[in-house]
Amino acid sequence: MPELALLTEQLLAPVPGGTGRYTRELAAALAATAPPGWRVTGVVANHRDTSAARVDGVGGPRALRLPRRALTLAWEYGLPLWPGGDVVHAPTPLAPAAARRGAALVVTVHDTVPFTHPETLTPRGAAWHRAVIRRAAQRADALVVPTDTVAAELAEHAPGPARVHVVGHGVPxxxxxxxxxxxxxxxxxxxxxxxxxxxxxxxxxxxxxxxxxxxxxxxxxxxxxxxxxxxxxxxxxxxxxxxxxxxxxxxxxxxxxxxxxxxxxxxxxxxxxxxxxxxxxxxxxxxxxxxxxxxxxxxxxxxxxxxxxxxxxxxxxxxxxxxxxxxxxxxxxxxxxxxxxxxxxxxxxxAAFTWEHAAESVWRLHSRLLSEKAGT
Missing domain, CATH: 3.40.50.2000 (Glycogen Phosphorylase B;)
Known part of the structure; x- marks a missing residue:
């Protein structure tokens, strides 16, 4: 049974923000629309309490050995720590450095603010996001972005071989x-x-x-x-x-x-x-x-x-x-x-934007990637 490992760490952030809402809603929708034979599992860093990362229909969360800061640094420096799963979807740029052999990695990039408006972020935050977004564009199998605007800006500021797919959000x-x-x-x-x-x-x-x-x-x-x-x-x-x-x-x-x-x-x-x-x-x-x-x-x-x-x-x-x-x-x-x-x-x-539609679009991407990996 193939597994989609969904990084739900943002749900445990001090201020989950809009990316937290995106993570929760997409996770629930992916679980509700999973193709036959697939399972969806949430994955987080090591925390004392992971209850805030529980999502209806999603297994886990499965906690990794490293706490958040250590995991962030490990992936930032390119250590090959795979969180499990045949396909990993990172709903934020906090993601593995690259996919494990035979598996696929998909990263959602919500905006290009670190490139276009870095003054609206902390200097460290802007620098970190620029680095991991550029890495994802080079090493991930695909990127998901919410608008054509982000897709165009990403091509300018962080070009790479990763395929870019525009998938809008929804309303709970x-x-x-x-x-x-x-x-x-x-x-x-x-x-x-x-x-x-x-x-x-x-x-x-x-x-x-x-x-x-x-x-x-x-x-x-x-x-x-x-x-x-x-x-x-x-x-x-x-x-x-x-x-x-x-x-x-x-x-x-x-x-x-x-x-x-x-x-x-x-x-x-x-x-x-x-x-x-x-x-x-x-x-x-x-x-x-x-x-x-x-x-x-x-x-x-x-x-x-x-x-x-x-x-x-x-x-x-x-x-x-x-x-x-x-x-x-x-x-x-x-x-x-x-x-x-x-x-x-x-x-x-x-009415044109629903989380169900978003999840179905993401599932088509995951299924295609896994089929391509199996054929190589």
């Missing part, structure tokens, strides 16, 4: 489905959610452009609504409350909720007036797709990947342009007709 069922009334009431009460608000979802770090959003919301041309921010705190010391005070956004108009469960996020997302995605750079932009799927109009930056994912169903604003972002938000909030049009177009656009 828990977010698509309207939450039960009891859950809505509990989340609204706990977080004191206002009846209408601008929503931003993402890790609070420089790349996400939340500093620009706070300044835009403080301006006279912005919608007179609260700003609600959902997501963990990342690196970079982005203090949204301090920025609000600096730009004159009253404390009552900023709600920083921190990380939420998917069930809680579903409530906050469904009740939003508009989603703002002001990122400086992205590889895909899951919140854009998730908002469109539940019928929330979207304003996004002109980062190429966000423009590609939105497909004309959102309103684009110039990156780092405070006035243009405020204008774009107001154009949606102040026009129910335009908002309704965006909702309709957004739902249609989001």
């Amino acid at each position: 069922a828990v977010l698509r489905t309207p939450p039960p009334e009891a859950v809505v009431a509990a989340v609204v009460a706990e977080h004191r959610l206002p009846p209408a608000y601008v929503l931003a979802v993402g890790t609070v770090e420089p790349r996400k452009g939340l500093d620009v959003l706070v300044e835009a919301m403080a301006g006279p041309s912005a919608p007179d609504l609260p700003l609600v921010v959902v997501g963990p705190t990342g690196w970079g010391g982005v203090d949204l409350r301090a920025l609000a005070a600096q730009h004159g956004l009253p404390p009552g108009r900023l709600r920083v909720l921190g990380p939420l469960t998917d069930e809680q996020l579903a409530v906050v997302l469904h009740r939003a007036t508009v989603l703002a995605a002001p990122s400086r750079a992205e590889g895909f932009g899951l919140p854009v797709l998730e908002a469109m799927a539940v019928g929330v109009p979207v304003v996004h930056s002109d980062a190429p990947a966000l423009v590609e994912v939105a497909g004309g169903a959102g309103v684009a604003a110039l990156r780092e342009d405070v006035a243009d972002l405020a204008r774009a938000l107001s154009s949606v909030v102040d026009s129910p007709e335009r908002a309704a049009e965006l909702v309709e177009r957004g739902r249609a656009r989001a």
Whole structure:
């Protein structure tokens, strides 16, 4: 029975972020759509508690002998530590240096930010990602990327013989489905959610452009609504409350909720007036797709990947342009007709992206690679 070994280590990271969501959703979808005879096993570094890396339908997780830091260094220096499996899929660039003989290695590269916007990452993080992405392009059997934008940028910054396959993301069922009334009431009460608000979802770090959003919301041309921010705190010391005070956004108009469960996020997302995605750079932009799927109009930056994912169903604003972002938000909030049009177009656009479709595309890739290996 062939085994797909899926590296689910990102689920145990201090801040799993968007790549953590990708890892969990893709893993569950791969398990649900596995071809006959295949098994899917999660693989992680050595941790005291690996329960956060358990995924329904996925075996394991199987823990390797090395802890995360040691495993990262071992693979970084090219040590031949194979995590098992006939095919290994690394949902992040944390991956073996090369495939074991007769096996295949596939690596997902989410974006080219380490090359195009290294200032939005830590210097060490940017350097590490550039190195491992370039290595994967040279030594992996295939790369999976979420958009044509990333594929084109990867060809420029990290060319290599690895075949590149574009596979989009999806929207989890828990977010698509309207939450039960009891859950809505509990989340609204706990977080004191206002009846209408601008929503931003993402890790609070420089790349996400939340500093620009706070300044835009403080301006006279912005919608007179609260700003609600959902997501963990990342690196970079982005203090949204301090920025609000600096730009004159009253404390009552900023709600920083921190990380939420998917069930809680579903409530906050469904009740939003508009989603703002002001990122400086992205590889895909899951919140854009998730908002469109539940019928929330979207304003996004002109980062190429966000423009590609939105497909004309959102309103684009110039990156780092405070006035243009405020204008774009107001154009949606102040026009129910335009908002309704965006909702309709957004739902249609989001319907083309599902985790099941993503998993089926990935399975075709894995099956083909294993057949090719068997024939050599």
